[in-house]
Amino acid sequence: MRAPFRRSTLAALRGFESSSAAITILPSAADYRRTLLEKIASATQRICIVALYLQQDEAGQEILDALYAAKAARPNLDIVVLVDWFRAQRGLIGAGKQAGNSAWYQAQNLEHDQEVPIYGVPVQTRELFGVLHLKGSIIDDCVLYTGASINNVYLHKLNKYRLDRYQLLENKALADSFQRLVTQEILPSDAVHRLDLPSPPASRSIRGEIRQFRQRLKRASYDINEGVRENGEFRLIPLLGIGSKNPLSKVLCDLIAATQHQLTLCTPYFNMPLSVKREINRALKRGVKIDIIIGDKTANDFFIPPEEPFKVISALPYLYEISLRRFMQKHQTAVARHRLNIHLWKDGDNTYHLKGLWADERYTLLTGNNLNPRAFQLDLENAVLIDDPKSEWLTPRAEEIALLMRNTHRVGKFDELDTLSEYPMGVRTFLRRVSRVRVERLLYRIL
Structure with missing residues (x-):
């Protein structure tokens, strides 16, 4: 009786009526970069770029130059950029002491006559315990939804790329809803400050404001007054979540619980919350075929690479593989019967950043949520749920899944994955140490 109950909760969600033709799937990071630049150049009303970070590199410079050029060409154009407060003020992990991207933002501001405000958004008093993980930039009446941030690898500016999903959603009501969240719930906060201007406040001095901001975000939601409940038509449903038991996390679990035939999941970091694992277990028991990429x-x-000096951060991929191996071992019968299919993606030395969910032939979830405890409890996350009750969008949907599967291979048995004894020496030593002091469980919760 669980599935019908969960399906009724999905039916109660309000969303914006749309057409399947209003969604364009871009096939690659390079296509997304070109489209983003074209959209910025042709914008006439508003541009709101939202990303975890805007990096000081060739791709970042190209995007920022495009924003300044658009503002110079059309001074009345409303432009704003949102990035994570802490991420923008530190250097790259493992790269030593660096000024961070905020110093570059300030230098760029001094070089131009126009202003492109760049705001730092803190969602927790420390980066370790929560970051701005919102996705979806608004350009006029279009929402460009992707998990990608802005740098060379995410936008495939040079030789390497990081695979993500890239959707253009042409829907004014959705774009307005995304914009209102920024202008009404985020920018007015005393915790949010411009990083392109000199001397932003020290993080320590605004801890009280950050805590108040986080509490307000827990009560915030997208404005869906123009939306409708399930009515048999194609809809786009915006979702927001921060903190434990948030609405987005609940919908994620509801989608799995409502699936009757086929479920496909993507995550770059295999570290699923207990609530997600439980719903996957139940889905397998009722005969759902599950593919995880x-x-x-x-x-x-x-x-x-193992030949480079060990850094603590480099142990994370091995922790995720250990978690995956345990999961596969527990479900080896379902794997052997091809009811559970684990697809590992690899394409040279490129990297993988896919997130999302496809439930039966009806629901498709666009999200930056990594399906891990951090996303369910710490970060500020969002999503757009595509409800396709008439199966109008099956062909583009299937084409995207096939594209994402292109560089994968199916893992037939759990013991095809490496074990601790096969890991590099530095990784083995570190993982044994954290296991002895029982830190491993804490790491899974925050990473």
């Missing part, structure tokens, strides 16, 4: 550990963005 995951990056090979060498395609993880934290992977460091």
Whole structure:
């Protein structure tokens, strides 16, 4: 009786009526970069770029130059950029002491006559315990939805790329809803400050404001007054979530619980919350066929080749592989029967950043949510749920899944995955140490 109950909760969600033709799937990071630049150049009303970070590199410079050029060409154009507060003020992990991207933002501001405000958004008092993980940039009446941030690898500016999903959603009501969240719930906060201006406040000095901001975000939601409940038509449903038991996390579990035939999941970091594992277990028991697309550990963005010096961050891909091996071992019967299919993605030295969910032939979830405890409890996350009750969008949907599967291979048995004894010495030593002091469980919760 669980599935019908969960399906009724999905039916109660309000969303914006649309047509399947209003969604365009871009096939690659390079296509997304070109489209983003074209959209910025042709914008006439508003541009709101939202990303975890805007990096000081060739791709970042290209995007920022395009924003300044658009503002110079059309001074009345409303432009704003949102990035994570902490991520923008530190250097790259493992790269030593660096000024961070905020110093570059300030230098760029001094070089131009126009202003492109760049705001830092803190969702927790420390980066370790929560970041701005919102997705979806607004350009006029279009929402460009992707898990990608802005740098060379995410936008395939040079030789390497990081695989993600890239959708263009042409829907004014959805774009307005995304914009109102920024202008009404985020920018007015005393915790949010411009990073392109000199001397932003120290993080320590605004801890109280950050805590108040986080509490307000827990009560926030997208404005769906123009939306409708399930009515048999194609709809786009925006979702927001932060903190434990948030609405987005609940919908994710509801989607799995409502699936009757086929479920496909993507995650770059295999570390699923207990609530998700429980729903997957129940789905397997009722006969649902489940495909999970995951990056090979060498395609993880934290992977460091064994010949390079060990860094603690480089142990993460191995932790995720250990978690995957345990999961497969528990479900080996379902794997052997092809009821559970684990697909590992690898394409040279490129990296993998896919997230999302496809439930039966009806629901498709676009999200930056990594389906891990951090996403369910710490970060500020969002999603767009595509409800397709008439199966109008099956062909583009199937084409995207096939594209994402292109560089994968199916893992037939859990013992095809490496074990601790096969890991590099530095990784083995570190993982044994954290296991002895029982830190491993904490790491799974916050990473």
